[in-house]
Amino acid sequence: MKTPWWFLHKTPLAILLLPVSFIYYFFGRIVYFFRKIKAYKSRRPIICIGNILAGGVGKTPIVRAVASFLDAPVVMRGYKKSAKTGNIGDEAIMLMRDGLQVHVGNRKSNIVLLDKQLNENGPIVMDDGFQNPKIKKDISVLVFDEALGYGNGFLLPSGPLREPKRAVKRANAIIIIRNKKARKNFSVPKNIPVFYAYTKIFSPYESNQKLFAFSGIGYPKKFFKSLNNVVAKKSFPDHYQYTDKDLEGLIESAQHKNAELITTEKDWVRLPDWAKDKIKYAKLEMNIDISFFDWLKENV
Numbered sequence: 221m222k223t224p225w226w227f228l229h230k231t232p233l234a235i236l237l238l239p240v241s242f243i244y245y246f247f248g249r250i251v252y253f254f255r256k257i258k259a260y261k262s263r264r265p266i267i268c269i270g271n272i273l274a275g276g277v278g279k280t281p282i283v284r285a286v287a288s289f290l291d292a293p294v295v296m297r298g299y300k301k302s303a304k305t306g307n308i309g310d311e312a313i314m315l316m317r318d319g320l321q322v323h324v325g326n327r328k329s330n331i332v333l334l335d336k337q338l339n340e341n342g343p344i345v346m347d348d349g350f351q352n353p354k355i356k357k358d359i360s361v362l363v364f365d366e367a368l369g370y371g372n373g374f375l376l377p378s379g380p381l382r383e384p385k386r387a388v389k390r391a392n393a394i395i396i397i398r399n400k401k402a403r404k405n406f407s408v409p410k411n412i413p414v415f416y417a418y419t420k421i422f423s424p425y426e427s428n429q430k431l432f433a434f435s436g437i438g439y440p441k442k443f444f445k446s447l448n449n450v451v452a453k454k455s456f457p458d459h460y461q462y463t464d465k466d467l468e469g470l471i472e473s474a475q476h477k478n479a480e481l482i483t484t485e486k487d488w489v490r491l492p493d494w495a496k497d498k499i500k501y502a503k504l505e506m507n508i509d510i511s512f513f514d515w516l517k518e519n520v
Contacts, residue, residue: 256353270350276438281506296347298324367399369406415512430479436460
């Protein structure tokens with residue numbers, strides 16, 4: 221689904237939904253408690269790269285950087301994976317395109333399988349799962365986007381938070397993705413190491429080329445604002461599976477505006493092969509403070 225518009229603002233609708241958020245949190249804590257009783261402890265270090273916001277923070281490039289640095293396998297749920305179609309999820313495909321070993325499905329089951337590889341003792345990177353009590357983590361790193369912060373500060377469905385802001389205290393480190401428009405009043409506990417990451421978008425087109433941008437990610441406005449000379453844009457629900465009709469319509473609309481279609485890599489990997497030949501994506505480069513990797517080496 222598309223990220224609800226009220227997630228970033230304390231609107232009357234967000235306040236109206238607060239009772240539902242309290243119910244969501246209450247039952248969530250009950251489930252958390254019972255799942256934690258039989259938490260699995262891996263013989264290998266588990267490094268969790270997570271967040272407390274629902275989607276769109278920019279976690280996947282961080283997972284890619286950490287797994288590449290440690291030469292570690294990645295376990296992930298695989299959003300919208302399907303055994304019928306063979307779809308393993310866009311994020312998994314992105315990581316695999318960089319040569320990473322990715323295990324999609326039940327994270328606990330995959331960690332158990334990796335533990336059975338007796339000749340392997342290195343760390344395992346867990347994509348997401350900060351709220352998953354079934355697996356004991358050795359290191360938990362939370363990722364935030366400076367422009368999003370905590371959103372409106374409310375819990376789902378009133379706001380984007382999966383759990384209250386105080387949950388940040390469980391993290392061992394925090395990575396904040398810098399943004400030109402930092403959200404006001406966004407702060408994190410001072411006793412937790414904080415590192416910064418910087419993104420840069422590389423367009424495959426010349427700067428004077430008109431662009432028609434489209435995307436189905438959590439917060440598409442971030443992507444649209446990163447591009448120059450955008451004459452039209454269209455957003456779709458997060459992890460949207462594009463149909464031939466959708467893409468034919470986009471191609472026709474772009475032609476009418478004498479523009480080239482451009483999307484994110486995450487969207488591009490979900491396109492059918494015929495569309496990949498016609499549509500290009502903007503490459504995202506993520507640079508994390510070198511001090512983070514120094515910290516990681518000391519703590520793994």
